[in-house]
Amino acid sequence: KAGVTQTPRYLIKTRGQQVTLSCSPISGHRSVSWYQQTPGQGLQFLFEYFSETQRNKGNFPGRFSGRQFSNSRSEMNVSTLELGDSALYLCASSEVSGGSYEQYFGPGTRLTVT
Amino acid sequence: SQQGEEDPQALSIQEGENATMNCSYKTSINNLQWYRQNSGRGLVHLILIRSNEREKHSGRLRVTLDTSKKSSSLLITASRAADTASYFCATDDLGQGGSEKLVFGKGTKLTVNP
Numbered sequence A: 001k002a003g004v005t006q007t008p009r010y011l012i013k014t015r016g017q018q019v020t021l022s023c024s025p026i027s028g029h030r031s032v033s034w035y036q037q038t039p040g041q042g043l044q045f046l047f048e049y050f051s052e053t054q055r056n057k058g059n060f061p062g063r064f065s066g067r068q069f070s071n072s073r074s075e076m077n078v079s080t081l082e083l084g085d086s087a088l089y090l091c092a093s094s095e096v097s098g099g100s101y102e103q104y105f106g107p108g109t110r111l112t113v114t
Numbered sequence B: 001s002q003q004g005e006e007d008p009q010a011l012s013i014q015e016g017e018n019a020t021m022n023c024s025y026k027t028s029i030n031n032l033q034w035y036r037q038n039s040g041r042g043l044v045h046l047i048l049i050r051s052n053e054r055e056k057h058s059g060r061l062r063v064t065l066d067t068s069k070k071s072s073s074l075l076i077t078a079s080r081a082a083d084t085a086s087y088f089c090a091t092d093d094l095g096q097g098g099s100e101k102l103v104f105g106k107g108t109k110l111t112v113n114p
Helices: none
Strands: A005-007 A010-013 A019-024 A031-038 A042-050 A053-057 A064-068 A074-078 A087-094 A109-113 B005-007 B010-014 B019-024 B031-037 B043-050 B055-058 B061-066 B071-076 B085-094 B100-104 B108-113
Touching: A005 A087, A010 A019, A019 A087, A019 A109, A031 A074, A031 B100, A042 A064, A042 A074, A042 B100, A074 A087, B005 B085, B010 B019, B019 B108, B031 B061, B031 B071, B043 B055, B043 B061, B043 B071, B071 B085
Parallel strands: A010 A109, B010 B108
Antiparallel strands: A005 A019, A019 A074, A031 A042, A031 A087, A042 A053, A064 A074, A087 A109, B005 B019, B019 B071, B031 B043, B031 B085, B055 B061, B061 B071, B085 B100, B085 B108
16 A cells, blocks of 8 residues: 655745645545644644544644545645744544554655745 | 653664663553654654553564553664664543544654664
C-alpha cells in the first residue's frame, strides 16, 4: 500500500495570508490526525477526523481548521498566518479512531511564515 | 500539554553500544507507543505496549512499562549509525471530543557514532 502523502512538502507564506495543506491517508484508513511540530513546543495535536467528522481537537486558536472528505483525504487550513505558525505540519492516518492504535505518518509539510 | 517526558534529551553513543531512553507520563493510560523520527521527516511507529503488559520486544528493541511509576523505557541493543534519530514516546489521552488522542513527549535525540 502507498504511504501517507502530504502536499505541498514546503511552503513559504507571508504574515496575514492563509494556507491549505493536504493529506492523503493510507488506503482504507478512515482516521486522519494533524500535528504541529516546532522546536520549542514539540509535537502538538491539532485535530482528528474520522469518517468526515472531527472527533477531537487540540488547544489551538480558531484560525486552525480542517476537514475530511468522503474519500478520507483531509485538508487543514490556517488563516491570518503569524510568524509563530512556522512549523512542520504532520498528518497521520490509522484504521480506527483514537490514540490506542498505531498511526502512520506522512513526511510533513514545512511551513515558513515570513 | 505534554504527557510524556523523555530522558535524556540527547544521547551520544558508539556503534555497537546499547541505548536506553526513558519516558515518564502523568495520567493513567491504556497504552504507550514509541516512534522514531529521522531529521525533519515524518514519524515511524516502533512499538506499542498496552497497560497490562510489562515488556515487549521487536527485533533489537525492548520496551518496558511500569504503570505504578508511570514510566517506560526503550532499549536499542547493538546500535547502528542508522539508528541516529529522535525517539518519542506517546500516550493516549482522552480529549475534548471524548475520543482518545496521542500526546507526545519532546523526544530524545540519539546520535550513534560509527
